[in-house]
Amino acid sequence: MDNLISVFNSSLQTGYVDKSVLSNAAYQPELLxxxxxxxxxxxxxxxxxxxxxxxxxxxxxxxxxxxxxxxxxxxxxxxxxxxxxxxxxxxxxxxxxxxxxxxxxxxxxxxxxxxxxxxxxxxxxxxxxxxxxxxxxxxxxxxxxxxxxxxxxxxxxxxxxxxxxxxxxxxxxxxxxxxxxxxxxxxxxxxxxxxxxQFLVKKAHNLQSLIDPDIVITPNSMQLQALENLEELRADKKNKALIISATGTGKTYLSAFDAKAFNPKKMLFVVHRLTIANDALNTFRKVFGQKKTMGLYSGNKREIDCEFVFATIQTISKSKHLNKFSRDHFDYIIIDETHRSGADSYLQFIDHFEPQFLLGMTATPERTDGNDIFKLFDHNIAYEIRLNRAMEEGMLSSFHYYGVSDLCINDDVIDDKSDFNLLTSNERVDRIIEQAEFYGSDNGITRGLIFCSRKKEAIQLAHLFNLKGYKSVALTGDSSEEERAQSIERLESENLLEKLDYIFTVDIFNEGIDIPKINQIVMLRPTNSAIIFIQQLGRGLRKVDGKGYLTVIDFIGNHENNYLIPIALYGDTSYNKDSLRKLITEGSRMLPGTSTINFDEITKERIFQSIDSANMQLLRDLKKDYNLLKFKLGRIPMMMGFIQHGSRDPYLYVEYSRSHYNFIVKVEKDHNLELSKQQVELLELFSKEINNSKRVEESLILEALTLNNKLNIPEFKKKISDLFNYTPTDATIESCITNINFLFIRKEKRIISKKGDTLKFHPEFLETLSNTIFRDFLLDSINYSITTFKNSFKEEYYKDGLILYKKYSRKDVCRLLNWEKDISSTIYGYRTNSGATPCFVTYHKSDEIESTINYNDYFINPSTFAWESRSNRKLESNEIKEVINSNRILLFVKKKDGEGKDFYFMGDVNIVPDSIEQSVMTNSKSPVVHFKFKLKQPVISSIYDYITSD
Known part of the structure; x- marks a missing residue:
C-alpha cells in the first residue's frame, strides 16, 4: 500500500502541479x-x-x-x-x-x-x-x-x-x-x-416533412469531387474514366449526375443483371424526371428507341444485338461492375462501340485472372473511395464485427478440410443460432444473410434453421431471378408473418445485389480472399432509414488464411506482419466512426498464428500485387508507388530479391534497365542496410547528397530538429558515415567523405550516380525509407535513436546504438558494449527449449519486468558487473520465436534498487542472477496484453 501511495502522489504531482514530473501514466488524471x-x-x-x-x-x-x-x-x-x-x-x-x-x-x-x-x-x-x-x-x-x-x-x-x-x-x-x-x-x-x-409519432412527423413533390436530389461530397474530376478529364480531351467506389456510396447516382452534366442524346447503361438494370433506370428517373425517355434492353425487352437504354451484358453483347447499333449510336456509355469487363462478352461489347465518353464503375477493380481493367479506361481514375474512407465520411452504415471460434466436436475443429457432416451437424446449428441470438441485430428484428462454403451446406443449413423455427431459404447459382427477387422481397418485408429471417447462400450475393435492410451477416466460410470478404461485408453496409447498424458474426476455424481477416477489416493491404498484429491488438481504435471489431481470445490467437505462419513473400502473391499496381498506373511501379496507393509493403520485394530493382528485372521480360554488377550490388546494400527505415538520418544524408552533393552537418542537425524535434549527436553522425560506407557490416565502399563540417560523395561514387537508372532506383529507395520512418515516428515514443514498440533486429540495435561493428551474431540474450546493454527476450519459450536457456523472464506489471542473466553467472562475474554499471539498459521483447527475428522495443529500464539477487534456474539448477527492471515508461496496454497473453 505504501508503494501505491507513493505512485499516486507522483501521478498527482504530474497531473495537478508539474507536468514534467515523471510518474506512472496509468494513475495520472486524464481528459478522455x-x-x-x-x-x-x-x-x-x-x-x-x-x-x-x-x-x-x-x-x-x-x-x-x-x-x-x-x-x-x-x-x-x-x-x-x-x-x-x-x-x-x-x-x-x-x-x-x-x-x-x-x-x-x-x-x-x-x-x-x-x-x-x-x-x-x-x-x-x-x-x-x-x-x-x-x-x-x-x-x-x-x-x-x-x-x-x-x-x-x-x-x-x-x-x-x-x-x-x-x-x-x-x-x-x-x-x-x-x-x-x-x-x-x-x-x-x-x-x-x-x-x-413515441417512435411512430416521430416517424410520422419525419415522413410528413419528406413529402415534397418538388424535392431535388443533389450530389453528396464524394460525388461532387468525382464530378469535378470527370469534367477535368474531359477538358483534358480524355474520353474514358474509371470510378472506384465502395458499395453503398452512390455510384449509380454519381453516373446519373455526370450524365446530366454531359447531356448525351443517347446513353447506354450496361449491367449484368436485369434487376440491377431496373434499379439503375429508377435512379436515373429520379435525377432526370421526365426529361429523357428510358427503357430496357434485356431478355424479351427491346426498348431500343429510348434516349437512355439500360441493358444487360448477356443480351447486348451478342453479335445479333450489337449489329443493330452503329458504333457511335451512343454518346455516353456507362459500365457498372467494371471489374467484370475483362470477360469476353464485355470486351466484344467495348470493341464494338465508340462513344464520346466511356465511364466504368466498380467497388473492386482487382481481378484474380490477371486481366488489366485499368487499360480499358486508359488508366484514368477519376475518383477512388474505398471502404474505410467511405466509413470515415459517414457514407455507410456502421458495423460491429464479432470473430467467434467455430465449433469443436470430438476434438475436431472446423478447418479447410472439414467434411459436410461436421459443417451441418446439429451441434453446429445450435452454436450458430446461439451466437446469432446473442449478438442480435440493431432493432431485434433480424434480416440476415449467411454465407456458406458450399452449395450443399447452404441448402441443408437452411432446412435445419427452418426446423428450429427460423424462416430461411437457400439461394444458389441454380436459383432463378424470380426466386432471388421473391426471397429478397420477403427478407425486407415489414409484414413479420411472411418475413424471412435468413437467406443462406455461397457467393451469388458477393456483388451486384441491393438489400439495404440487411442488419446481420453471418460468415460460415473461411476467408480465402480479402476482396470477397469486403464484397460480402458490403452487402449490409448500405444506409437506409430506420437501420441502426450491421451485425457481422464471423465463425473462425483453423483456416490457413485467417491472416486475411485483418487485411480486409482494416483495409491494410501492406501484408506487413507487424502492422497486422498491431491492428488486431489495437482493436476498434483504428477503425473510423462508431464501428467496432471484436475477437474472442481463441479467434484472436488463431489469427496471430495464421499471421506468424503465413508466407508474405510468395512470388505469385508479390507478382499479383505488382501487376495490379502496374495496371493501375500504366507503368512499372516503384517503391513509392506502393506507398502512395496503399498497396503491399514494397520492402517485401526487397526482402525477396535484395532490392526492388532486382525484382523488376526478374519479372519484366522486356526491360531496358541494365546496370553493372557493381551498381546492382550497391542498390542491394543501400536497400538492405541503409534505406530500411530504421534510422532516418542515413537516408536523409543520402537524399541531400544525391540532390546537391554537399551537406553541412550543423545545418543537417537543424533540419532533423525541425522535422522530428530531436537533434542527432556527433556520435550518431559518425555512425551514419560508417554505415553508409558499409564499414559497419565489414563491406567497405567509398561512398561519402567528411571534411570539417561538410559531407560529400566520393568522386568514384559520383560517377556511379551519373547513371540515371541507378540514381532513380536509389532515390526511390531513399524516399521509401524516409516516408516509412515518418509514418511510424511519434515524438513521445522516440528514445535516443529508437521508437517505442517498433520492431528491431539485434543487428538494427547494434547500428542504432552507434556501435562500430555489427556484433549481433555474438549477442546471446544481451551484450554490454560502450556502456549500453540491450536485453533481448523471447517471452513465450518453446516447449522444446533446453533447460539451461529456459530463463524466467516475465512482466510483473506494465512498469516492472523480471529478468534473468545467462546461466552459470554469479554476482561477482565481470559480465554481471557490466550490466549493473551500464549507462543505458534497453529491453526488447518478442512474443515467441514464430514471430521472426525482430523484437519490440519496450523502452529504457532502470534496475530496481535491492532487486539484484543470486538465484538458480528452475529446471537445471544452474546459477543465474535475477534482476527487476523498472521501465521508464509503462508499456501501453495493447502491446502488453498481446505479449503476455498465452
Whole structure:
C-alpha cells in the first residue's frame, strides 16, 4: 500500500502541479476525448478498464443498442470470469432503447436498473480494482457515438479505496441505484410500448416533412469531387474514366449526375443483371424526371428507341444485338461492375462501340485472372473511395464485427478440410443460432444473410434453421431471378408473418445485389480472399432509414488464411506482419466512426498464428500485387508507388530479391534497365542496410547528397530538429558515415567523405550516380525509407535513436546504438558494449527449449519486468558487473520465436534498487542472477496484453 501511495502522489504531482514530473501514466488524471486523427476513442479506455477491473458500476442517462454492441464482447468475457457489475440508466425523454435493455438484461453478472422518476442525466463509469478505483465522469452516455465519434469531454481520475472521493461517488451511485426500478421482462414490455408509440409519432412527423413533390436530389461530397474530376478529364480531351467506389456510396447516382452534366442524346447503361438494370433506370428517373425517355434492353425487352437504354451484358453483347447499333449510336456509355469487363462478352461489347465518353464503375477493380481493367479506361481514375474512407465520411452504415471460434466436436475443429457432416451437424446449428441470438441485430428484428462454403451446406443449413423455427431459404447459382427477387422481397418485408429471417447462400450475393435492410451477416466460410470478404461485408453496409447498424458474426476455424481477416477489416493491404498484429491488438481504435471489431481470445490467437505462419513473400502473391499496381498506373511501379496507393509493403520485394530493382528485372521480360554488377550490388546494400527505415538520418544524408552533393552537418542537425524535434549527436553522425560506407557490416565502399563540417560523395561514387537508372532506383529507395520512418515516428515514443514498440533486429540495435561493428551474431540474450546493454527476450519459450536457456523472464506489471542473466553467472562475474554499471539498459521483447527475428522495443529500464539477487534456474539448477527492471515508461496496454497473453 505504501508503494501505491507513493505512485499516486507522483501521478498527482504530474497531473495537478508539474507536468514534467515523471510518474506512472496509468494513475495520472486524464481528459478522455474522441478524435479522428490520430485516432482516439473514449471506448478504448472503457474497454481497458473493464478488462482490468474486479467490479464495475455504470450510471448513464441514455443507452442504445449500438452502445451495448460496442461492449458486448467484453461484458460476455467478464460474465465468464465472474466479474460483477451494476448499471443504472434513465427513462429520461424515453431515449434509452428497449432492445439495449434486453441485451444488458441477459447477463447474469449484471444488476440492471432504470431511473423512472426525475431528470436523471448522470454519465459516470466506476471501476473497482484491488486497492483503488478508476473513475470516468463527463459527457459520454452509453451510446456508440458518445464513445467513438461525438465531441465529448470526460475526466478520468484514480483514487484509493479509503479516499473521500470514492466514498462520495459510491454513496451517490448506491442511492440512485436503490431508487431505480429493476429491469425485468415485464418492465421491458411495458417500456417498449411507450418507446414504440413515441417512435411512430416521430416517424410520422419525419415522413410528413419528406413529402415534397418538388424535392431535388443533389450530389453528396464524394460525388461532387468525382464530378469535378470527370469534367477535368474531359477538358483534358480524355474520353474514358474509371470510378472506384465502395458499395453503398452512390455510384449509380454519381453516373446519373455526370450524365446530366454531359447531356448525351443517347446513353447506354450496361449491367449484368436485369434487376440491377431496373434499379439503375429508377435512379436515373429520379435525377432526370421526365426529361429523357428510358427503357430496357434485356431478355424479351427491346426498348431500343429510348434516349437512355439500360441493358444487360448477356443480351447486348451478342453479335445479333450489337449489329443493330452503329458504333457511335451512343454518346455516353456507362459500365457498372467494371471489374467484370475483362470477360469476353464485355470486351466484344467495348470493341464494338465508340462513344464520346466511356465511364466504368466498380467497388473492386482487382481481378484474380490477371486481366488489366485499368487499360480499358486508359488508366484514368477519376475518383477512388474505398471502404474505410467511405466509413470515415459517414457514407455507410456502421458495423460491429464479432470473430467467434467455430465449433469443436470430438476434438475436431472446423478447418479447410472439414467434411459436410461436421459443417451441418446439429451441434453446429445450435452454436450458430446461439451466437446469432446473442449478438442480435440493431432493432431485434433480424434480416440476415449467411454465407456458406458450399452449395450443399447452404441448402441443408437452411432446412435445419427452418426446423428450429427460423424462416430461411437457400439461394444458389441454380436459383432463378424470380426466386432471388421473391426471397429478397420477403427478407425486407415489414409484414413479420411472411418475413424471412435468413437467406443462406455461397457467393451469388458477393456483388451486384441491393438489400439495404440487411442488419446481420453471418460468415460460415473461411476467408480465402480479402476482396470477397469486403464484397460480402458490403452487402449490409448500405444506409437506409430506420437501420441502426450491421451485425457481422464471423465463425473462425483453423483456416490457413485467417491472416486475411485483418487485411480486409482494416483495409491494410501492406501484408506487413507487424502492422497486422498491431491492428488486431489495437482493436476498434483504428477503425473510423462508431464501428467496432471484436475477437474472442481463441479467434484472436488463431489469427496471430495464421499471421506468424503465413508466407508474405510468395512470388505469385508479390507478382499479383505488382501487376495490379502496374495496371493501375500504366507503368512499372516503384517503391513509392506502393506507398502512395496503399498497396503491399514494397520492402517485401526487397526482402525477396535484395532490392526492388532486382525484382523488376526478374519479372519484366522486356526491360531496358541494365546496370553493372557493381551498381546492382550497391542498390542491394543501400536497400538492405541503409534505406530500411530504421534510422532516418542515413537516408536523409543520402537524399541531400544525391540532390546537391554537399551537406553541412550543423545545418543537417537543424533540419532533423525541425522535422522530428530531436537533434542527432556527433556520435550518431559518425555512425551514419560508417554505415553508409558499409564499414559497419565489414563491406567497405567509398561512398561519402567528411571534411570539417561538410559531407560529400566520393568522386568514384559520383560517377556511379551519373547513371540515371541507378540514381532513380536509389532515390526511390531513399524516399521509401524516409516516408516509412515518418509514418511510424511519434515524438513521445522516440528514445535516443529508437521508437517505442517498433520492431528491431539485434543487428538494427547494434547500428542504432552507434556501435562500430555489427556484433549481433555474438549477442546471446544481451551484450554490454560502450556502456549500453540491450536485453533481448523471447517471452513465450518453446516447449522444446533446453533447460539451461529456459530463463524466467516475465512482466510483473506494465512498469516492472523480471529478468534473468545467462546461466552459470554469479554476482561477482565481470559480465554481471557490466550490466549493473551500464549507462543505458534497453529491453526488447518478442512474443515467441514464430514471430521472426525482430523484437519490440519496450523502452529504457532502470534496475530496481535491492532487486539484484543470486538465484538458480528452475529446471537445471544452474546459477543465474535475477534482476527487476523498472521501465521508464509503462508499456501501453495493447502491446502488453498481446505479449503476455498465452
Amino acid at each position: 476525448i474522441n478524435q479522428k486523427n490520430p485516432p482516439i476513442k473514449v471506448l478504448s479506455t472503457i474497454l481497458q478498464e473493464l478488462e482490468n477491473c474486479d467490479q464495475f458500476f455504470i450510471s448513464v442517462a441514455f443507452v442504445t443498442t449500438e452502445g451495448v454492441a460496442t461492449l458486448i464482447n467484453k461484458l460476455k468475457e467478464l460474465e465468464s470470469r465472474g466479474v460483477k457489475g451494476k448499471i443504472i440508466v434513465s427513462q429520461y425523454l424515453n431515449f434509452t432503447q428497449p432492445e439495449a435493455l434486453k441485451r444488458l438484461a441477459q447477463f447474469k453478472n449484471i444488476e440492471l436498473r432504470i431511473a423512472t422518476k426525475g431528470n436523471a442525466h448522470a454519465k459516470g463509469y466506476i471501476f473497482k480494482n484491488k486497492e483503488h478505483y478508476n473513475l470516468i465522469v463527463g459527457s459520454s452516455n452509453l451510446t456508440a457515438s458518445a464513445l467513438s465519434t461525438n465531441k465529448e469531454w470526460n475526466i478520468k481520475v484514480s483514487a484509493l479505496n479509503e479516499s473521500g472521493l470514492i466514498e462520495q461517488v459510491l454513496k451517490e451511485f448506491e442511492s440512485d441505484f436503490d431508487k431505480g426500478k429493476p429491469v425485468t421482462e415485464k418492465y421491458i414490455s411495458f417500456y417498449e410500448e411507450i418507446y414504440q408509440l
